[in-house]
Amino acid sequence: IDGACDLSPWLQEEPVDKGYHVICVGDGEGTLYLNASAASRSVLKFDDSLPEFLEELLQIKTHLGFKPHSKRSSAVQWKKQSWAFFTVAGERWTPEEASSKIHEYDYRGVLLLFEGGTWRWPGIRVGYERPLQPDSDVILRTVALKPALFELVLQDATKGTIPELLSDVVQMSEKRLQRSLTEKEASEVRTSQQHWLSYNSHPKLKQLKKFTSEVLRLPSSYFERDLQVLRYTKGQLYDAHRDYWDPREFPDEERFVHPVSKTWNMRFATLLWYLRDAVHGGETWFPRAHGGPIPYGEWTACDDRGVKMSGRNGTVAILFYSLYSSGDIDTYSWHCGCPVGEGTKWAANSWIWNQPQSPPYAKSRTTKVGRNKDNRVSLAPQKKGATDDVAIES
Ligand SMILES: O=C(O)CCC(=O)C(=O)O
Ligand SMILES: [Fe+2]
Incomplete structure (x- = not known):
């Protein structure tokens, strides 16, 4: 005080x-x-x-x-x-x-x-818990400071609108998106299937968008337009990667200059919803959590290094930041979708940028430039796993 x-x-x-x-x-x-x-x-x-x-x-x-x-x-x-x-x-x-x-x-x-002009939750210390609002039953618990990684927990994980919303997202995807999900071609580094759901396409998704805004304390103009729903069946995985792009790895660095503000334009945070858990495996592994090295060549090891997260203990979502408050990239934010051992895992990414991303530039922002056809970075470091998400699928 x-x-x-x-x-x-x-x-x-x-x-x-x-x-x-x-x-x-x-x-x-x-x-x-x-x-x-x-x-x-x-x-x-x-x-x-x-x-x-x-x-x-x-x-x-x-x-x-x-x-x-x-x-x-x-x-x-x-x-x-x-x-x-x-x-x-x-x-x-x-x-x-x-x-x-x-x-x-x-x-x-x-x-x-x-300094970067954008709200970013401070981790304070590992294990620190805070309600989202003074009277909220949604709690943000700090899992790691390096990177800033939080889990979203509910006082009662079985009741209320959020668990309902999340199971609705699975249902919507299962019913309506089965075809597009199974038709998607999987790459070697990311073998899961995915589909983009527009937040504005359903009242439930609008509700999820509103809640996401409350969690991040950022307006929804900062969000990537669509929610990315992921489905992993037995054996499916996503190699360790980062959700930001390091411009030094791209020949066309200018792509990270915002077309209107002309400032540094980058993914800032990821809110990863745990929609439905696998029976075994399928955790999200942060190999560098608490300050460890990049696990070169062991992109899906999912061992004792760092931390592993899943929804099996009642975690509704995890939140992690790819950028510091200064705006600079946080290279500790490497993470991996571990291979599913048994069952099916459903998750969804809400991607948050460091400034408003309104149309029309939201569409043209991410193109295949800078990548070969396997969706890997085309410049150093030329190592398997040194890949990032790219919103090229639409
Ligand atoms: O499925 C997971 O646990 C991680 C997914 C992920 O990192 C991504 O989609 O960018
Ligand atoms: Fe990721």
């Missing part, structure tokens, strides 16, 4: 999230926790030049400054979206708005600062 501020839900045990800072606003002055760490507490004077002062103090860069990958250096200057403040209830303030809210409207309390 710092004066009127309860900081325990916001300060990180370790400064793992780059570009995330916490401020306690008091009268005329406040406290800044750089990198949201208690150890980096410093006093902040508030005057009209607060935004400029903070920008300078935190050295908030407008460019991401990726390090050149081996011999290749980036031809593109990755311009970030403007940084932003958020209240603990999730209201977004531009730096200018924050200045007037503090001075004219006497805002007092906690403010969160995200």
